[in-house]
Every structure is written in structure tokens, then in C-alpha cells.
Amino acid sequence: NAGVTQTPKFRVLKTGQSMTLLCAQDMNHEYMYWYRQDPGMGLRLIHYSVGEGTTAKGEVPDGYNVSRLKKQNFLLGLESAAPSQTSVYFCASSYFTGTQYFGPGTRLTVL
Amino acid sequence: DAKTTQPTSMDCAEGRAANLPCNHSTISGNEYVYWYRQIHSQGPQYIIHGLKNNETNEMASLIITEDRKSSTLILPHATLRDTAVYYCIVRVGEMAAGNKLTFGGGTRVLVKP
Numbered sequence: 403n404a405g406v407t408q409t410p411k412f413r414v415l416k417t418g419q420s421m422t423l424l425c426a427q428d429m430n431h432e433y434m435y436w437y438r439q440d441p442g443m444g445l446r447l448i449h450y451s452v453g454e455g456t457t458a459k460g461e462v463p464d465g466y467n468v469s470r471l472k473k474q475n476f477l478l479g480l481e482s483a484a485p486s487q488t489s490v491y492f493c494a495s496s497y498f499t500g501t502q503y504f505g506p507g508t509r510l511t512v513l
Numbered sequence: 514d515a516k517t518t519q520p521t522s523m524d525c526a527e528g529r530a531a532n533l534p535c536n537h538s539t540i541s542g543n544e545y546v547y548w549y550r551q552i553h554s555q556g557p558q559y560i561i562h563g564l565k566n567n568e569t570n571e572m573a574s575l576i577i578t579e580d581r582k583s584s585t586l587i588l589p590h591a592t593l594r595d596t597a598v599y600y601c602i603v604r605v606g607e608m609a610a611g612n613k614l615t616f617g618g619g620t621r622v623l624v625k626p
Contacts, residue, residue, distance in 0.1 A: 406556075437616075444600065444616035445557065492556050494614075501547075502614055504556030 404428055406505035408493050414511045415483045423478040423508050425493030431503075433496045434476035435460075436468060438489040439507075445492060451476055483512045517601045522621040525595075531588040533620055535601030538582040544605055546577060547614070548586045550597040557600070557616070560586065591624045598622070 409424040425434065433452050437445040437460075447460030451470040465487060467479045476495075480487060488511050494502040518536040525531040537546065547562040561568055561575045563584075568575045574587040588595055600619040 435614075444618055445614075446616075447614075494556075501559050501562065502557075503559065506556050507554070 406493055406495055406503055408491075408505040408508050410508060411506070412509045414513065415480075416513050417484060419483050420479070420481050421483065421510075422480075423491055423493075423510075425476045425478070425495075425505060427474055427476075427493075427495040427503075429495060429497065429503065430473070431495035431497045432473075433498070433502075434470065435494040435496075435502065436466070436476065436478045437492045437494065438462065438487075439492060440489050448478065448491075483510075485512045488512045517603055517617055519599075519601050519617065519620045521618065522623070524623050524625055525588075525591045527593060527624050527626050528590055531591040531595065531622060531624070533586040533588075533599050533601075533622065534583065535586070536583045537601070537603045540581050540603050541605075544603050546575065546581075546584050547602040547604065548573070548575065549600045549602065549614075549616075550595075551600070551619070552594075552597040560599075591622075593624050593626065596622060596624045 406427045435450040436448040439445045446462050448466050449460050449468040451457045454473040457468045469477045491508045493505040496502040545562050545564050548560040549557045551557045561570055561573050563575045563577055577584045598619040598621050600616050602614050
């Protein structure tokens with residue numbers, strides 16, 4: 403039981419490039435989330451999903467898109483990366499409760 | 514979700530109990546108190562949660578005041594590995610829309626030898 407995993411762990415992009423972050427969970431959780439954390443700050447919710455095929459916007463959705471084609475996967479896409487998107491990205495999942503389980507994070511730098 | 518107020522930082526001696534306070538004076542009747550922590554560079558880790566009653570698990574105890582306007586997380590025997598930022602979060606209970614967690618600034622806890 404791996405819990406929540408994230409791919410990749412690190413990435414460096416140039417401004418304007420695109421990329422997709424992958425989150426996978428093996429706990430059969432319904433809900434999945436993408437957060438970002440900037441240095442010295444708390445986590446902010448980007449997008450979330452309450453089930454396969456559904457997504458919704460969080461606090462800071464601009465510049466990001468998501469998809470939940472399979473229950474166990476939640477993808478976060480950056481269509482045209484900007485330096486303001488330099489951050490650590492965390493994925494989380496939960497089973498109808500507030501107990502969210504987090505992945506190890508993806509450290510993204512946009513030059 | 515109700516707003517929470519926590520001390521910015523606190524120190525604790527290794528082996529002693531660490532008591533982390535949290536104020537949530539605007540909490541509603543259906544809102545739970547959750548505690549998470551984040552060890553440097555790692556993903557947040559769930560610790561404990563409660564509604565009205567005090568709760569205890571293998572990691573910590575949660576004491577909620579009778580009026581539910583504040584709570585205290587207790588780490589009974591702090592170790593160096595407990596050095597982390599601790600977040601107190603108040604949110605609506607199960608089946609709420611999105612089940613979102615709102616992270617504030619948290620309390621930076623430093624456990625000293």
C-alpha cells in the first residue's frame with residue numbers, strides 16, 4: 403500500500419513550457435486535491451475532485467487545469483508555465499472524511 | 514470554515530509534553546477541529562481530529578473546551594522528530610462540498626534536546 407504518490411519529484415521548466423503532474427492513490431478514495439505551497443506559507447487549494455470524471459476549482463485555480471479520468475489518478479496541468487507558478491505542489495486524497503492523506507510533493511521551478 | 518488563530522512559534526524540551534493552543538471562536542456546531550503537521554519538505558501529516566469530546570490516539574491528544582471556541586493539541590513526550598509546523602484547521606464535517614482543508618500559518622514547533 404503506497405498511499406499517495408506523486409510524479410515527478412522535481413522539475414525545472416522554462417517560461418511558456420507545459421507539463422503535467424501526476425498524482426496516484428491506492429486507497430480507493432473518492433476525493434482528491436491539488437494544493438500549492440509557496441515558501442513560508444500555508445497550503446492553498448488549486449483544484450479538487452469529488453469523484454471520477456468530476457473536478458472543481460479551489461482558491462487559486464488560474465493557470466492550471468485538472469482531469470480525473472480514473473478514480474485513482476488526478477492530473478494537474480500547466481499549459482503555459484509562469485515564474486509565479488514556482489512552488490511545491492502537494493496532492494491529497496480522502497474517503498468522504500476530512501482526513502486527507504498527502505503525497506510527498508513535487509518541487510517545480512519555472513525560470 | 515471558521516478561522517483559527519495559533520501562536521507563530523514555540524519551543525519544547527525533548528521528553529516533555531508539548532501543548533499547542535488554537536483559538537477558533539467562530540466555530541459552528543457542525544465544524545470539526547483537525548490537526549495536521551508538516552515536517553520540513555514533506556507532505557502534511559494527519560494527527561487527530563474531534564468535534565466535541567476530547568480525543569486521543571497513538572500520536573497525540575486533543576482537548577476541546579466546552580464552548581468549543583478553543584482547543585489544545587498535546588504531544589505527550591516530544592521527540593526531536595516532532596519538530597514541525599503544526600496546523601489547526603476547522604472545517605465542516607463529512608460529506609461537505611469538496612471536503613476542503615484551509616491551511617493557515619500554523620505553529621512552528623522546535624523540540625530542543
